[in-house]
Amino acid sequence: DSGVTQTPKHLITATGQRVTLRCSPRSGDLSVYWYQQSLDQGLQFLIQYYNGEERAKGNILERFSAQQFPDLHSELNLSSLELGDSALYFCASSTGPEETQYFGPGTRLLVL
C-alpha cells in the first residue's frame, strides 16, 4: 500500500459526460501528479501540482482540468468524454518535485 488513495476505483459513463476523479496524497506529500495509462499510449504524464500550485503540464487535453486543494487532495475533471478517454488514471504523490513518486491504485474509466 503506497499510502495514496484514489476514488472511485471504477467508473463507467457515456460519451459527452463529465466525471471527477479524486486523489488523496500520502501524509506530508506536497506534490501530486496525474497520469493516464491506455493500452496503446502507455503511461502519460498529464499534470503536476505542488502545494496547491500548478507546477508542470504534459499533454493534457483542454477538456481535462485539475486542481489541488488547501488540504492537498487533488481532483481531475474530465469533460465531454470520448471513447478514447477510456483508460486507467493514476495519481502519484511525492514530498516535492524531483522526489520519488508513489502511485495510487488508479481509477479505471470506461466510456461507452
Place this chain on the structure above:
Amino acid sequence: SQKIEQNSEALNIQEGKTATLTCNYTNYSPAYLQWYRQDPGRGPVFLLLIRENEKEKRKERLKVTFDTTLKQSLFHITASQPADSATYLCALEHDYKLSFGAGTTVTVRA
C-alpha cells in the same frame, strides 16, 4: 523528437537466471532515471533511482547502470524468481516531469 525505448515488450527467463532490461533514450538530458515495477491493473511501484553522476546502483537482487554517453540504462534482476514476473518501466526526469517507457514484461518460469 524525444524518445524512450525499452528493449523488448516481453522477456521470458528461467528461474534463477539473470534478467537484463534495456532503456535507451534520445533527446533527453535527465538528471536522474528511475525504474518502476507494475503488476496488471495496479499502480507502478518505485524500485530504484540513479543519478547522472552515478554509474551503478544496487538494491538486494536488483542492479541498475546509467551511461549518459550511450544514453542507456540497464536493469538487472539476479537470481530471478517467479514473483519477479511483472512489467518494468524506466522513467526519465525532465522539466519537473517523468516520462515513461512502454515497459518490458518479464515472465520468470519455475
